[in-house]
Amino acid sequence: MDPELIDTLVVKNETKIVFLILDGLGGLPMGGKGQTELEAARTPHLDALAKDSICGLLDPIGYGITPGSGPAHFALFGYDPIKNNVGRGLLSAAGIDLPMTARDLFMRVNFATIDYQGRVTDRRAGRIDNETNRRLCQKLQEQIRLQSGIDVFFETEKEHRALFVLRGDELHEEIEETDPQKTGVPPLPPRPLIREAENTAAAIAELVEKAKEALADEKKANMVLLRGYARYRRFPSISERYSLNPLAIANYPMYRGIARLLGMTVNTGAVTIEDEFAALCQNYNKFDFFFVHIKDTDSRGEDGNFAEKVRIIEKVDSLIPRITELHPDVLVVTGDHSTPAALASHSWHPLPVLLLADTCRPDRVEQFGERDCIHGGLGRMPMVYLMGVALAHAKRLTKFGA
Amino acid sequence: MDPELIDTLVVKNETKIVFLILDGLGGLPMGGKGQTELEAARTPHLDALAKDSICGLLDPIGYGITPGSGPAHFALFGYDPIKNNVGRGLLSAAGIDLPMTARDLFMRVNFATIDYQGRVTDRRAGRIDNETNRRLCQKLQEQIRLQSGIDVFFETEKEHRALFVLRGDELHEEIEETDPQKTGVPPLPPRPLIREAENTAAAIAELVEKAKEALADEKKANMVLLRGYARYRRFPSISERYSLNPLAIANYPMYRGIARLLGMTVNTGAVTIEDEFAALCQNYNKFDFFFVHIKDTDSRGEDGNFAEKVRIIEKVDSLIPRITELHPDVLVVTGDHSTPAALASHSWHPLPVLLLADTCRPDRVEQFGERDCIHGGLGRMPMVYLMGVALAHAKRLTKFGA
Numbered sequence: 001m002d003p004e005l006i007d008t009l010v011v012k013n014e015t016k017i018v019f020l021i022l023d024g025l026g027g028l029p030m031g032g033k034g035q036t037e038l039e040a041a042r043t044p045h046l047d048a049l050a051k052d053s054i055c056g057l058l059d060p061i062g063y064g065i066t067p068g069s070g071p072a073h074f075a076l077f078g079y080d081p082i083k084n085n086v087g088r089g090l091l092s093a094a095g096i097d098l099p100m101t102a103r104d105l106f107m108r109v110n111f112a113t114i115d116y117q118g119r120v121t122d123r124r125a126g127r128i129d130n131e132t133n134r135r136l137c138q139k140l141q142e143q144i145r146l147q148s149g150i151d152v153f154f155e156t157e158k159e160h161r162a163l164f165v166l167r168g169d170e171l172h173e174e175i176e177e178t179d180p181q182k183t184g185v186p187p188l189p190p191r192p193l194i195r196e197a198e199n200t201a202a203a204i205a206e207l208v209e210k211a212k213e214a215l216a217d218e219k220k221a222n223m224v225l226l227r228g229y230a231r232y233r234r235f236p237s238i239s240e241r242y243s244l245n246p247l248a249i250a251n252y253p254m255y256r257g258i259a260r261l262l263g264m265t266v267n268t269g270a271v272t273i274e275d276e277f278a279a280l281c282q283n284y285n286k287f288d289f290f291f292v293h294i295k296d297t298d299s300r301g302e303d304g305n306f307a308e309k310v311r312i313i314e315k316v317d318s319l320i321p322r323i324t325e326l327h328p329d330v331l332v333v334t335g336d337h338s339t340p341a342a343l344a345s346h347s348w349h350p351l352p353v354l355l356l357a358d359t360c361r362p363d364r365v366e367q368f369g370e371r372d373c374i375h376g377g378l379g380r381m382p383m384v385y386l387m388g389v390a391l392a393h394a395k396r397l398t399k400f401g402a
Numbered sequence: 403m404d405p406e407l408i409d410t411l412v413v414k415n416e417t418k419i420v421f422l423i424l425d426g427l428g429g430l431p432m433g434g435k436g437q438t439e440l441e442a443a444r445t446p447h448l449d450a451l452a453k454d455s456i457c458g459l460l461d462p463i464g465y466g467i468t469p470g471s472g473p474a475h476f477a478l479f480g481y482d483p484i485k486n487n488v489g490r491g492l493l494s495a496a497g498i499d500l501p502m503t504a505r506d507l508f509m510r511v512n513f514a515t516i517d518y519q520g521r522v523t524d525r526r527a528g529r530i531d532n533e534t535n536r537r538l539c540q541k542l543q544e545q546i547r548l549q550s551g552i553d554v555f556f557e558t559e560k561e562h563r564a565l566f567v568l569r570g571d572e573l574h575e576e577i578e579e580t581d582p583q584k585t586g587v588p589p590l591p592p593r594p595l596i597r598e599a600e601n602t603a604a605a606i607a608e609l610v611e612k613a614k615e616a617l618a619d620e621k622k623a624n625m626v627l628l629r630g631y632a633r634y635r636r637f638p639s640i641s642e643r644y645s646l647n648p649l650a651i652a653n654y655p656m657y658r659g660i661a662r663l664l665g666m667t668v669n670t671g672a673v674t675i676e677d678e679f680a681a682l683c684q685n686y687n688k689f690d691f692f693f694v695h696i697k698d699t700d701s702r703g704e705d706g707n708f709a710e711k712v713r714i715i716e717k718v719d720s721l722i723p724r725i726t727e728l729h730p731d732v733l734v735v736t737g738d739h740s741t742p743a744a745l746a747s748h749s750w751h752p753l754p755v756l757l758l759a760d761t762c763r764p765d766r767v768e769q770f771g772e773r774d775c776i777h778g779g780l781g782r783m784p785m786v787y788l789m790g791v792a793l794a795h796a797k798r799l800t801k802f803g804a
Contacts, residue, residue, distance in 0.1 A: 001464030001784075005484065009467070052434075358434050359744075361751050363773055377773070379782035381465060388466030392750040399748060400463050401470035401483070402490030402630065 003080050004241075006388040006397060012243045015329035015394040018280070018290045021076065022316060023069070023255075024298030024339025026351030026370060030306050037297075037306060037341060038352060039369040041313040045320035046333065046354070050368040053331075053356035056378025057370070058386060060337045066348040069298075072336035073258045077238060077291075078387030086261075087173065087230025088254075092163050095257025096155055100232050105171040105200065108228035109162040110179060111136060111221035118186045123179065124160040125221040136221055137162055143214045150203050157253070160221070164207070171231065172197035175204060179225035187225055237263025238289065242391060247286070249279045250293035259291060273315060277322045284326050301339030302346075309341050330394045331356040332386065333368070350380055357393035405482050406643075408790040408799060414645045417731035417796040420682070420692045423478065424718060425471070425657075426700030426741025428753030428772060432708050439699075439708060439743060440754060441771035443715040447722035448735065448756070452770040455733075455758035458780025459772070460788060462739045468750045471700075474738035475660045479640060479693075480789030488663075489575065489632025490656075494565050497659025498557055499670075502634050507573040507602065510630035511564040512581060513538060513623035520588045525581065526562040527623040538623055539564055545616045552605050559655070562623070566609070573633065574599035577606060581627035589627055639665025640691065644793060649688070651681045652695035661693060675717060679724045686728050703741030711743050732796045733758040734788065735770070752782055759795035 027037035034040075059065075060072040061081050070091050071081035089106030111133065113122040128136075137154040146152055150168035157163055174193040180186070190208065192201035208224060215222045238246045240263070248259030249267045256266045267283065270276045273294055280292055294316055300309035323331060334353035337346050352373040354365075363377035374380075378389070391397050429439035436442075461467075462474040463483050472493050473483035491508035513535065515524040530538075539556040548554055552570035559565055576595040582588070592610065594603035610626060617624045640648045642665070650661030651669045658668045669685065672678045675696055682694055696718055702711035725733060736755035739748050754775040756767075765779035776782075780791070793799045 001467070001484065005464065006466065359430065359749070360434070361430050361438065361772055362435075363776055375777065377459075377776050379459070379776070381782075385465035388464070389750070390466075392466035392468065397466060397468065397750070399468045399470050401473035401487045402493065 001385070003078050003384045003388070005400070006078065006391060007241045009397040009400060010241070010243050010391065011396055011398050013394070013396055014288070015396060016284070016288050017244070017330040017390050017394050018292065018323055018328040018332070019076070020292050020294070020323065020331070020333045022294045022297040022313065022333070022335045024301040024337060024346065025335025026338025026340070026347070026349050027301065027309065028340035028342040028347070028349065030342050036370050037301070037309045038313055039371070041310045041317065043313060043317040043368060045317045046368040047366065049320065049331070049333065049356050050354050050365050050372070052360070053354040054360045054363055054378050055352065055354045055365040055368070055373045055376030057350035057373050057376070057380045058334060058353050058383040059350045059380065060383045062382070064348050066346050067337045068346070069254060069336060070258065072383070073255065075383040076336055076386065077262055078241070078384060079235065079262070080384060084235065086233060087228050089163065089228045089230035090233065090261070091254050091257045092157060093165065093257065094260045095253030095255070096157060096163060098155055098163070098165070101167065102232050102234070103167050103169060103171070104232040105166040105173060106230045106232070107164040107166070107204070107226045109164050110225040110227065111160045111162065112223045112225045113220050114186070114223040120180060120183050120185060120187060120223070120225070122220070123183060123225060127159050128221050130156065130158060132221065133159065133162060136215065136218070140211055140214055144207065144210045146203055146206055148199070148203050148206070152207060164226070166200070166203060168203070170199065172200045173229040173231045175201050175229055177227045178208060179227035187223065190226065235261055239263055242387070242396070244289040245287050246289040246291065247283050248291045248293070249276045250291070250295070251276060252293070252295040255293045255295070264291065273319065277319045281322060281326065297335065298339045301341050302344060304341050304344035306341035329357060330390050332390055334386070353378065353386065355389060355393065359393050403787070405480050405786045405790070407802070408480065408793060409643045411799040411802055412643070412645050412793065413798055413800050415796070415798060416690070417798060418686070418690050419646070419732040419792050419796050420694065420725055420730040420734070421478070421792070422694050422696070422725065422733065422735045424696045424699040424715065424735070424737045426703040426739060426748065427737025428740025428742070428749070428751050429703065429711065430742035430744040430749070430751065432744050438772050439703070439711045440715055441773070443712045443719065445715060445719040445770060447719045448770040449768065451722065451733070451735065451758050452756050452767050452774070454762070455756040456762040456765055456780050457754065457756045457767040457770070457775045457778030459752035459775050459778070459782045460736060460755050460785040461752045461782065462785045464784070466750050468748050469739045470748070471656060471738060472660065474785070475657065477785040478738055478788065479664055480643070480786060481637065481664070482786060486637065488635060489630050491565065491630045491632035492635065492663070493656050493659045494559060495567065495659065496662045497655030497657070498559060498565060500557055500565070500567065503569060504634050504636070505569050505571060505573070506634040507568040507575060508632045508634070509566045509568070509628045511566050512627040512629065513562045513564065514625045514627045515622050516588070516625040522582060522585050522587060522589060522625070522627070524622070525585060525627060529561050530623050532558065532560060534623065535561065535564060538617065538620070542613055542616055546609065546612045548605055548608055550601070550605050550608070554609060566628070568602070568605060570605070572601065574602045575631040575633045577603050577631055579629045580610060581629035589625065592628065637663055641665055644789070644798070646691040647689050648691035648693060649685055650693045650695070651678045652693070652697070653678060654695070654697040657695045657697070666693065675721065679721045683724060683728065699737065700741045703743050704746060706743050706746035708743035731759060732792050734792055736788070755780065755788065757791060757795065761795050
């Protein structure tokens with residue numbers, strides 16, 4: 001089924017839908033035996049929800065596929081994650097509140113260290129701090145003009161990471177990344193991968209050369225490595241597709257970026273998980289779809305820190321009553337993908353989901369955990385269809401065919 | 403997998419397949435807790451079948467999609483329900499035994515009441531009886547000739563519902579419905595939605611005007627409202643696709659209509675559920691595929707009558723021995739979609755299925771009910787693949803590839 005079939009069936013009503021997304025929720029036992037992070041966590045509130053809800057396991061992209069955060073979130077909101085795969089540069093741009101135009105090409109950048117022979121010695125320039133990053137971006141902005149007349153903007157992301165933007169006509173993204181992904185070798189040239197990208201590649205080569213000159217007197221950050229090009233792309237918004245008025249609550253830029261790309265209103269200012277739940281409560285009357293994004297589960301998974309991931313899950317569990325007191329018509333609790341601490345990275349494992357609504361048909365799942373969800377009534381399903389199921393339970397989809 | 407892959411693998415043999423379809427079988431607990439209709443029903447025969455068969459849950463169209471009866475039945479017989487979505491007018495036409503031609507445009511019609519200002523006061527003309535309906539259709543047939551030379555036929559369906567047929571060249575279905583779907587406003591004009599439909603729209607406008615004149619002296623049914631246009635469309639038949647010789651047994655016109663569209667021989671005359679089972683027994687030697695359609699489960703679901711839906715399921719259960727005595731090679735018991743009494747409408751919930759054959763691999767399902775079927779060996783599957791599984795168990799599909 002084409003995930004966009006649901007768009008043709010949408011009706012508007014007063015129901016409210018909450019998506020509570022614990023990034024990287026799915027896990028593994030450490031050492032292959034025992035419990036996953038979610039199973040090990042003491043989660044009385046989530047277990048109570050699981051009892052009353054319908055559970056299952058979601059595949060973000062497909063069997064065996066480990067998703068990046070971008071495609072996983074697209075799937076979560078019912079956007080085909082393969083057709084709509086976008087470069088991380090675009091996601092980063094959206095995440096730092098950068099006004100975008102259709103003439104933009106985004107590049108993710110690492111400030112890096114090279115030695116006197118031009119070989120990369122540190123791909124992260126000793127993880128310079130945000131302030132240094134800002135100073136460097138300002139310096140580049142002041143000094144660099146491209147011959148081609150293409151505009152260029154330098155934006156700080158965080159630590160050693162920045163975003164460069166080319167703005168001009170006929171820019172292309174099919175260009176080789178300059179980050180060699182290892183030390184001891186020089187950066188790669190930005191070779192065009194298709195003939196149409198030759199002019200863009202030349203502009204990027206000029207940009208890299210001028211950045212190198214401008215940074216020559218820096219001790220640590222004396223080079224830039226480009227590792228992700230993306231053209232601007234417009235997506236049909238969640239409000240266009242589903243007649244929803246959505247609010248995104250996320251304390252991490254990239255997820256606000258994804259939300260903006262899909263036309264959500266974005267809450268800013270929430271720093272802690274408690275802040276995020278408070279923002280949900282404060283804004284509950286003003287919107288009808290809520291994307292609440294918890295980053296720390298993924299971060300602790302990426303750190304390989306099983307105990308801390310468990311602790312974050314338990315903290316989120318303790319805040320569940322803040323949501324249930326609001327009595328949303330549909331509450332979904334899941335993640336965007338698995339990030340098992342045992343692997344210290346994203347993984348391909350399907351991830352647990354629960355969906356609570358008055359119209360749920362009971363299944364026999366009594367606890368919210370990976371191996372319980374195997375037996376849930378949703379079965380094992382592609383994540384891209386979750387949004388349709390949520391809309392159905394919110395009675396926001398009409399009948400297909402006579 | 404393209405559902406039509408199975409067509410290329412079909413072989414003929416002497417096996418017999420019975421599809422027992424309880425329309426709207428899938429249900430929900432009333433008030434969100436407790437048992438569904440099927441779980442609450444005492445069904446010793448179906449439970450015995452479930453023990454020996456393979457069970458599962460079917461999605462008629464896709465996750466979250468509530469199907470109309472047309473697409474759900476297309477899926478049941480292995481026809482892609484989205485590609486083959488047809489207007490209800492065509493289904494209705496097939497259901498009233500109307501000989502169809504490729505030049506036909508079908509329109510579903512409500513006789514309705516309008517006031518002296520032309521505003522609709524009753525969209526169903528006080529639900530006039532069948533006899534009045536027949537008298538009105540005859541009157542229209544005698545009085546109306548269209549200037550364009552397009553032929554028009556007036557056919558009674560039931561109560562206030564009729565079917566009008568335009569027969570001519572280059573007729574189009576892309577025309578706005580005239581039923582305003584509410585009272586207190588006049589009927590809508592039959593506006594063409596594409597340029598090619600202009601002539602058809604003019605003929606329909608003339609038809610509506612002349613019908614209004616002809617009905618002017620009627621007290622209740624003094625207007626017609628059109629609400630569904632459909633061009634004739636030919637489908638590859640079940641016998642062409644699967645080399646089956648199918649018989650449909652259905653006591654409700656629309657389902658006979660679907661069966662005719664797919665080239666089934668249609669049994670008529672069965673009124674009660676017992677009649678339908680008797681017709682199966684009487685015709686068992688003459689066919690090799692049997693579609694036995696039970697309407698009442700859906701009707702009682704639509705009424706919101708949980709207890710009566712339970713009673714119908716129990717009645718069907720009591721008649722199961724009539725089928726098992728025939729020892730069909732493959733027996734499938736399922737529905738076309740869910741119609742939970744709790745919702746009093748079709749719904750998107752997947753519905754239970756059991757398939758009995760000598761070649762079933764055992765699963766652990768011991769009772770025929772929704773939450774038991776979650777654990778069945780068929781898993782949760784798209785309904786469109788059910789026909790292939792049935793043909794496989796009937797040993798009517800050969801190997802794919804060398």
